[in-house]
Amino acid sequence: MTRTPSFSTRPLLLALTLCALLPGVAAAQVVAPGPALEGERCSVQGLMDSIRQGLESNSAAYKKYMRTLLREAAVTLPDSELRAAFERETDPVMSEHLAAALVARTERGADPEAIKAVAKRAIEERDPALRAAAVRSMRRTSALESTDGAYEKLVRDASPEVRQEAAQNIVEDIQEVYAGYHGPASDAAVSAATASTDPKVTAKILGNMNTQMISAESAGKIQSLLRSEDAEVRKAAALALGGVPAEQMASARQSVLAMYRDEQDAGVRKALLQSIAQLGFIGAIPELQRLRSTDPSLAPEIDAWIRVLGLDLQEWNLILREKQRMQQVP
Amino acid sequence: MRHTMKMTLAALASLALVPAAVTAHTVKAPFPGTITALTYYPSGGYHGAIDVSSGRCNYWGAETAVVGSVHWNVTINTSGVVCNGNGYENANMAVHTWADGWKFHQKHFIKTSDSYDRTCDRCQVGNEGGTGQATGPHAHLMQEKNGTKDTSWYSGYTTRGEAVDRSETLGVLD
Numbered sequence: 224m225t226r227t228p229s230f231s232t233r234p235l236l237l238a239l240t241l242c243a244l245l246p247g248v249a250a251a252q253v254v255a256p257g258p259a260l261e262g263e264r265c266s267v268q269g270l271m272d273s274i275r276q277g278l279e280s281n282s283a284a285y286k287k288y289m290r291t292l293l294r295e296a297a298v299t300l301p302d303s304e305l306r307a308a309f310e311r312e313t314d315p316v317m318s319e320h321l322a323a324a325l326v327a328r329t330e331r332g333a334d335p336e337a338i339k340a341v342a343k344r345a346i347e348e349r350d351p352a353l354r355a356a357a358v359r360s361m362r363r364t365s366a367l368e369s370t371d372g373a374y375e376k377l378v379r380d381a382s383p384e385v386r387q388e389a390a391q392n393i394v395e396d397i398q399e400v401y402a403g404y405h406g407p408a409s410d411a412a413v414s415a416a417t418a419s420t421d422p423k424v425t426a427k428i429l430g431n432m433n434t435q436m437i438s439a440e441s442a443g444k445i446q447s448l449l450r451s452e453d454a455e456v457r458k459a460a461a462l463a464l465g466g467v468p469a470e471q472m473a474s475a476r477q478s479v480l481a482m483y484r485d486e487q488d489a490g491v492r493k494a495l496l497q498s499i500a501q502l503g504f505i506g507a508i509p510e511l512q513r514l515r516s517t518d519p520s521l522a523p524e525i526d527a528w529i530r531v532l533g534l535d536l537q538e539w540n541l542i543l544r545e546k547q548r549m550q551q552v553p
Numbered sequence: 554m555r556h557t558m559k560m561t562l563a564a565l566a567s568l569a570l571v572p573a574a575v576t577a578h579t580v581k582a583p584f585p586g587t588i589t590a591l592t593y594y595p596s597g598g599y600h601g602a603i604d605v606s607s608g609r610c611n612y613w614g615a616e617t618a619v620v621g622s623v624h625w626n627v628t629i630n631t632s633g634v635v636c637n638g639n640g641y642e643n644a645n646m647a648v649h650t651w652a653d654g655w656k657f658h659q660k661h662f663i664k665t666s667d668s669y670d671r672t673c674d675r676c677q678v679g680n681e682g683g684t685g686q687a688t689g690p691h692a693h694l695m696q697e698k699n700g701t702k703d704t705s706w707y708s709g710y711t712t713r714g715e716a717v718d719r720s721e722t723l724g725v726l727d
Contacts, residue, residue: 331675
């Protein structure tokens with residue numbers, strides 16, 4: 224890297240000058256014998272020892288460095304040694320590091336099966352802390368595609384911690400790895416959300432995912448969740464339906480409009496209004512006007528949407544931001 | 554005065570609503586080589602991207618340049634070995650679309666068995682080549698949205714003529 228340092232060098236020079244004025248410290252730095260440097264080979268055991276030492280450090284930067292070092296070295300480490308170390312490790316923190324190294328081997332194209340070994344342990348391990356660690360190691364990777372539907376099992380795990388970690392993985396994968404543009408990954412996320420029996424997990428996934436590339440089948444699954452007994456799930460399903468692809472918009476609009484009249488929860492109704500706005504943009508104004516009399520307490524909310532949609536902004540992010548701005552500064 | 558303050562608060566509030574910055578992604582060299590063009594070609598024409606070349610056509614293993622797992626949409630417009638260009642529309646390319654609609658393009662590679670849509674971290678998608686609009690084998694690394702090119706992501710990180718290997722940071726996307 225040849226980037227020119229952008230910070231001023233004056234404070235650094237001043238600090239160095241002041242250091243020189245402290246004879247005791249300066250002298251100690253010069254004369255103190257440092258540890259003898261010894262050459263060593265890059266090995267799984269050597270890296271594990273370094274990480275164990277690093278974990279005792281107070282420096283977050285050093286810990287991050289050790290994590291990065293292990294992941295970057297993973298491609299050249301002996302596969303069998305790495306797998307064996309992972310299989311026998313019982314400390315959740317170390318296990319997560321070793322699992323991340325195995326996952327890195329798959330992500331770097333070195334071993335397509337390595338991530339499956341991690342997913343297998345995430346499902347079959349008896350200790351929930353180790354299962355959660357294995358799940359965390361698969362965050363922001365191709366795990367949604369490359370673990371043969373493991374997430375549908377992980378979201379039904381007996382441990383709430385594991386279920387939440389799995390949901391967090393799915394949310395971050397869709398946002399950071401796929402940016403919502405890869406249909407099969409989005410469909411896998413919807414399948415996991417609907418497979419879960421934990422309303423918090425379902426709501427977390429659907430309430431935070433981009434559905435712009437989901438299939439008709441996935442849109443149907445989300446519509447069925449509009450009838451969930453849990454208000455948070457209904458709310459998340461309503462929000463998710465707002466972003467479905469153009470070919471599923473008509474069906475989604477019908478579902479949320481029909482549901483609005485029967486829904487009793489104010490929070491869910493607000494989510495339904497947002498969904499209607501997102502599905503129709505400026506074209507949703509007549510529908511919103513008709514809904515004003517259904518629940519007078521939400522008339523101000525409907526009026527806010529009508530005002531924003533009337534600006535005819537062309538991107539949903541801009542509409543959403545303008546709506547939030549108007550609410551803060553009427 | 555009160556109105557001004559209200560406007561200021563509104564502006565600050567709208568800033569707070571701007572989605573939190575997504576994780577920055579470092580960009581590394583896809584293969585060992587030399588930086589042959591940046592924002593401008595040596596001839597002076599606008600380029601708006603990084604060109605990396607080893608000068609060796611069909612050189613093994615052009616890796617996706619973004620550090621971290623992301624999904625790559627790989628488009629193959631040329632199946633054969635092309636080293637010195639065969640028309641703009643025939644470029645082989647790997648594209649990742651970010652959540653905000655910006656796209657990172659990596660172009661010109663030669664098709665191999667690794668050239669398919671994939672989700673990976675610096676994995677191979679082909680060999681160094683000159684498919685598309687090219688005068689020699691190289692990789693073209695570009696960030697754009699609706700035709701507008703972003704040149705800030707590599708500004709200050711590399712210079713034309715710099716020798717790079719796969720571990721060399723060429724820029725940071727954020």
